[in-house]
Amino acid sequence: MHGKIDQKQRQSLLYAFNDPNSQAKILLASTKACSEGISLVGASRVVLLDVVWNPSVERQAISRAYRLGQTKVVYTYHLITQGTTECAKYCKQAEKDRISELVFSSKHNENDKTKGSAAVTDDQVLDEMVCHDNLKDMFEKIIYQPKEKDLFENFGL
Incomplete structure (x- = not known):
């Protein structure tokens, strides 16, 4: 579509x-x-x-x-393909999103952190793909809910 x-x-x-x-x-x-x-x-x-x-x-x-x-x-x-301009663009976009959350929301409050702790994070389809003999080599890194330090460490920025 x-x-x-x-x-x-x-x-x-x-x-x-x-x-x-x-x-x-x-x-x-x-x-x-x-x-x-x-x-x-x-x-x-x-x-x-x-x-x-x-x-x-x-x-x-x-x-x-x-x-x-x-x-x-x-x-x-x-x-995202590592080492591309798209990767750098994603890191900048994620950084803008984090700054926006810090300035415009109360997500950083301790009370709010406990509310979202029951979220589901395990994805069986992804796990099966990562473990599959024919597919596992295409995954270099999987980052869950990227934090600023993860973006810089994992994408070499």
Whole structure:
């Protein structure tokens, strides 16, 4: 699905993807096509292949899977090639996001940290891929909830 698709075809694709009885299991869509006005409650994975400068645009696209009616745990992946300009762009974007959280939210308060501690972090699909003989070599590093020091250490910045 891309941003230039007509409204009727777009709605048809979304309905088929979100229908639990549908055979549609994968929806490939651009970040721009998913940043406004759609719900992807049929999703259990969001895989981001592109990096945008504005972290809020990315959050909007990811949030399409977190809508009323969502019954699945949704995992988000960023597929980034190490040593590319995309990698540096992602690190800058993550740094902007962290600064924004420090300035505009209360997430850094101790009371808020205990509220989110029950979140699910284990992804069996990812674990199976990492352990699979034919796939394990394509994973150099897996970073969960990157922190500033992790970004600099893991991506060599």
